[in-house]
Amino acid sequence: MDANVDASAAVALRRAAGAGRVLWLSTVAFTAMFAVWLMFGVIGIPIQKEFGLTDVQFAWLGAVAVLNGSIWRLWFGILSDRLGGRRVFTALLLMSAASALAIVHATTFGGLLVCAFLVGIAGNSFSAGIAWNAAWFPRSRQGVALGTFGAGNVGASVTKLFGPSLIAAVPAAGLAGGWYPGGWRAVPVAYAVLLTAIAAGLWLLAPADLRLETARRSMGQMLRPLRQARVWRFSLYYVVVFGAYVALSLTLPKYYIATYHLSLKAAALLTALFIFPASLLRPLGGYISDQIGPRSVMYGVFSTMLLTTGLLAYGGPKGLSLGIAPFTSLVFIMGVAMGLGKAAVYKYVPEYFPRDIAAVGGLVGALGALGGFVLPLLFGYLSRWSGLHETPFAVMFGLTGVSFAWLHAAVRRTRASSSAVVGTS
Secondary structure (H helix, E strand, O other): OHHHHHHHHHHHHHHHHHHHHHHHHHHHHHHHHHHHHOOHHHHHHHHHHHHOOOHHHHHHHHHHHHHHOOOOHHHHHHHHHHHOHHHHHHHHHHHHHHHHHHHOOOOOHHHHHHHHHHHHHHHHHHHHHHHHHHHHOOHHHHHHHHHHHHHHHHHHHHHHHHHHHHHHHOOOOOEOOOOEOOHHHHHHHHHHHHHHHHHHHHHHHOOOOOOOHHHHOOHHHHHHHHHOHHHHHHHHHHHHHHHHHHHHHHHHHHHHHHHHOOOHHHHHHHHHHHHHHHHHOHHHHHHHHHHHOHHHHHHHHHHHHHHHHHHHHOOOOOOOOOOHHHHHHHHHHHHHHHHHHHHHHHHHHHHHOOOOHHHHHHHHHHHHHHHHHHHHHHHHHHHHHHOOOOHHHHHHHHHHHHHHHHHHHHHHHHHHHHHHHHHHO
16 A cells, blocks of 8 residues: 555646646647648648639648548547647647658648648647646646646647748848748748647657556446437537637638638737737636536627627628728637637536546547537638638637537426426435
8 A cells, every 4th residue: 555655646746747848848849739730720821813713722731631630539638648748749740740750741732732631730739738737737727727728729829920921021032042942832841841840849858658558448438428428519619719710710711802801911910819808818718617517608708609609700792891900800719719718618527527638628629629620611611601701700600509509408307307306315
């Protein structure tokens, strides 16, 4: 028994010493990989001009990257639990760097699709990082820790802030006799170098992985919680606050250009005003969820999103005719709600499934990210069918309404069950 106590104390000391390093290293790596994952929202626009792509082909380019960053999230979360986050993150960084380099050599739309799909592997870093950080932090601090890690979503703004300037700065013929390519190709090459450097730093600086009790469980035991309806309800919430965030990060620059006739640089900067609150407020959302619980946070999130998406859906020329300032303000407020909501959803996971964070967190992340694959395509097809640029916000209004109704129904059912237990006791 003394040996077990000593072993537990040693693990606790290792956690206390290494948790901070795991958090900041994983957050930096996740921010960079998130930037690579969604870079087609910016570089896709000059690619569309160079290759003569239709709007639907443009939508598919970003969508296939999101798809590959979604479908493996469950398994990368489990891998991180079994093999350790340090190993999994380093492998993801190197695979993403190699895929980013491959884009430079694409010469056809088919080649672009393949390369975009490959680079999408970066998106799976989220579930790996959730499992990695959850292993190092006690449950009482997981809301803030996972929220801080999730703030790496701000990587979506990196390309939007620096991509247009880099594209303009590097001559079309490239640098060093063409060794460093010019135009939009300069962006993925810069990311490949950055990811490789981060991989080396993470491998050298991150603490050795912990040996977790959960790593010894069978695959069937790890996947058993996925049978519960609650897991799928949390996944729908995450489609609203994260899947729609990914979709808008990809499509807002084009929306600004088409609706308000802005330059690529201006459209990208205004999109960053949505990305910043939707990403950087995740730690605050985690802290608030730690204090008052995720349920109360989600009530506020869904109420705010219903209001903003309803106004945005009716904000076109046939409705409110919103100018660029009120439109951007409403999108900013929606981003605030999404930032708080993303952290709240992931506060639910350790509360209800403390021993199954990798599997449940992986599935919630996978389905939320799959929303980021489906929604841009749905936005594109419905906008073309309706002829209205604001159609995406009508879709989001409906999706938010369904999620809010399911949340409220679940709360009423829980309260009714509690009352029945008290009445019979």
